[in-house]
Amino acid sequence: MSTARFSPFELLLLNSRSQVDTAILLLLAWVLVQRQHISEGQRRRRLAQVSAHFRHGHELGPVMQIAHQQDMQAIQLAAEIVHRECSPTRSMKVIQQAIVVAGDNGNLCHANHYILHFLADLLNITPDTLTTLYKELTGTHLEAPGDMSTQAYWRQYDPHHDERQAQQQAAAEKARADAAATAQQREHERQERRAEKQRKRQERADRKAEVRAQREKAKQEKARQAQTRREQKRQENAQRKKAHQENARQEQYRKDQHQHSRQEGARQAPTDRTARALAVLGLRPGASHSEIRRAYRKMAQLHHPDRFFSQSDQQIALASARFQRIKNAYDYLSQRGERS
Template sequence: MTIARFSPFELLLLKSRHQADTAALLLLAWVLANRGPIGEPERSRLAELTGGFRHGHALAPILEIAATQDLGAIQLAAEVLQKEVHGEQAAPFLRLAIALAVEDGRLSMANQHVLRFLADLLGVAPGEFAPLYAAVTGKAFAAPDDPSRSGYWQAKEHRRRQREREQASQQQDSRDDSRHRSEHERHSGEQGQSRQGRYRQEQHRQRDQGARQGAAPGDRTRRALAVLGLEPGASRGEIRRAYRRLAQTHHPDRFFNDGEAVMASASQRFQRIRRAYDYLMQVS
């Protein structure tokens, strides 16, 4: 048999300084591959945990074999490791496998079966493996779900729908928040306009009041007549007709649909007309 007929893993075993360590390294990489794609963080973690291994070759070829899920290579690694490690000697290796399996905080279904396989391979009974798993993770080693049960798929579908409802609820909350912010900004703007309108009305009222207090009676009468569009000497009847005509034209209710600013301006004009009318009816 020529060397060209050997598989990549067989070649690694032939070059290895310690075949059991090379086999253990592939099985640990297999655990990593069952968690998902192996990136730089996973490579670094595996190198850290296996720094004391005596295989003497690069890590990259092992990771490439594990990523392809080469079952022939995994079976060969299991046979090699089984010859060297068994029973109580298996605990250090199983601790490493457990640590890599739950590195991201969860245990995949695939690695549940992988860990059971490795424990059985090395002669560690379930009753002995469970406390070992709990010592490493602080959690109980639960039995894996059985995909052959209808309840497994029902629970899976329930979780999927629950995630969709949660996502829809979050999106609705986001839309509600945006709408509430828009309404608040609009309401704040309207309040600001309303305050400005009231402020202008108060300024006009104070100016009119000061003018009334400081003006002579004759001057006030002339100004009141001018507001109603009348000449000096107008009769009470002319004052009433002028008031009714102007009141109909400038009453704020006529500007209800034109916005608050227009209504405020109409209200100011109407108040001046009303005060002028009241004053002239008193002195006429």
């Protein structure tokens, strides 16, 4: 088992050969450390003298250290052991030892005055018996203790009482001021934390609002772009439709023009061909059929290929070509005359 769970006095009790002797030793050391005007060495020698027959089996140093520390838990434990384990005879001997170490020269300090009454009550010794024992052992009378709850008592027996009271009051005022300052500081820190939390919440809300605004803006921009694309597509469709209509109109116009040209050509072609045919026969427009026949016979005689049999082949070919044109012109004019 770990020893860290036990106090120093409890460890002494665990290692002691006699726990009741160790408990009595601590109570006597408690009385000794209250005495003034004696050295630590004198305290230890006096404790060694009164405990020479004890069976505790350990050094006195740890006991004196616990007593100097005023470890009231250890002192209370020691008092419980003594109260439980000591017989009346042993109790009487313990109170006698306490009187000796408290004031063997008859000079009893105020702290030990009350400690002796505490020990007498602990050991079931009456105040009268305590007074008698004290008188027998020290030769002086044990007076009744004063009222420690009054200011007059402490002013009488403690010259530094007022100064200590003032210091305690100042310390209490300082502690209250420090506590108030600490509370104010904590309140300020709480307010700062609340303000920081509020600021962070506001920042988060602002960021969320900004994100929502950006999303809404992006949504509107997307809708605008979609509308723009639809408008562009509509315009493109309108332009394509217009271009298609224009192309159809132009195509129709070309068809109309072509048809008109064909009709004009059909109307003009006979007139032009007639004029060319008359020109081949050397006639003017408006010549009669008899004039056309006479002109043909004349031209045929002049340009018939048989007249050029003695010429070169080239001259014969040219004559044949001229004669063919003359014949074609005459045939065309004859046929046209018949239709008319």
